[in-house]
Amino acid sequence: MSRPIILRSLVVVGVASLALAGCSSDDSSGDSTSSPTAESTAAQGDGTLKIGTLLPQTGSLAFLGPPEFAGVDLAAKEINEAGGVNGADVETIVGDSGDTSTNIASQTVDRQLSQDVDAIIGAASSAVSLTVIDKITSAGVQQISPANTSPEFSTYPDKGLYARTAPPDTFQGQVLGDLIAGDGNNSLAILALDDAYGTGLADNVEKAYTAAGGTVASKQIYDPKAPSFEAEVSEAKASNPEAIALIGFDESSKIVQEMIKQGIxxxxxxxxxxxxxxxxxxxxxxxxxxxxxxxxxxxxxxxxPEFRQALLDVDPKLKDFSYAPEAYDATIIVALAAQAAGNDSGRAIGDTLKQVTADGEKCTTYADCLALLNDGKDIDYDGQSGPIDMNDVGDPSKAIMGIYTYGPDNTYERTGSQEGDVPEPEQG
Known part of the structure; x- marks a missing residue:
């Protein structure tokens, strides 16, 4: 049962570009290629926390990269200003994730593993993460994504070394399905791109919407690289829906244009x-x-506003803040886990992430959390993205979902939100 939507009146400053979170461009399977760093070596730690970034600089999600990189850089800056991790500055190693049309992500991971990283922040794309998760976790390195939302990760055999600061789409699907039904729409057409993100979110929207009494009149899974979407839009139109849910990436602009052309x-x-x-x-x-x-x-x-300004101080060209809070929080909790464990190894971090995000004394900055840890206290970090409360499978157990509405200038602003518990993953 969903919680009531909390309406807010506010102005969103500079939120631009796509919010491609759990996004991906193709379905992919895990890459189990052996890594140059053995888990036994990684488990020892070397006294310096090294964090690699596996975020999009190129490819179909490149526009998502800047706010995520800024979030990591800001967090690393604040960590080091507060005294570092176990007395040493954290080091970051920048890396490109590309997309699933290339093997850039695999090459980046190989390079970062050879540089003895303890944790990797990324990827943004669920499908990209699925191509490298086996390689990263088999090396004993902690992977944590700021933007993967595919439910597949909740039950993935990741050796306890995968986590994320964005909630799985069981939560987004529930909120969106409830929103569509709550607006009085009795029938729905769903258009979703064919990948782990698109199909997973489509299923969760359908589940929530039908549970609320709605009828899915049409559900189509499309190829995002198709030269035309005329047939898909025509089928959606033929189902005579009272609302349409479009789950996609940058191809969505072509689909909306086709919708307008066909009168829907x-x-x-x-x-x-x-x-x-x-x-x-x-x-x-x-x-x-x-x-x-x-x-x-x-x-x-x-x-x-203060967090946005801090991000702009790191990257003055930043025009989008999507998933910057999640990237920032991912970096902070990796550092806090290493500090709490007294060990910067990936294994130690993975074993301690839950401990620093739940069931302790609340703190909201690295400096404040560090002070509590130094006093021998358990901590519960609540970050820029909201409450995290990491569960046993590395998902946030609590989350906030923003609701946005477009105005007459074709830009959106935040008009509401819903906070609640993230549904438990279904065991297959």
């Missing part, structure tokens, strides 16, 4: 977007007002 655009049929296509730039070429009233969901608390 946002002005004709209520449209709902997700973290993968909620954007202030994706629909900028559409006539003014084309997106007005469209709603969408994006995980995470609202970034405070």
């Amino acid at each position: 655009g946002p002005k004709d049929v209520p449209l709902y977007l997700v973290d993968g296509n909620l954007s202030n730039t994706l629909f900028k070429d559409l006539p003014k007002g084309s997106m007005e009233g469209t709603q969408g969901t994006l995980p995470g608390a609202e970034a405070s």
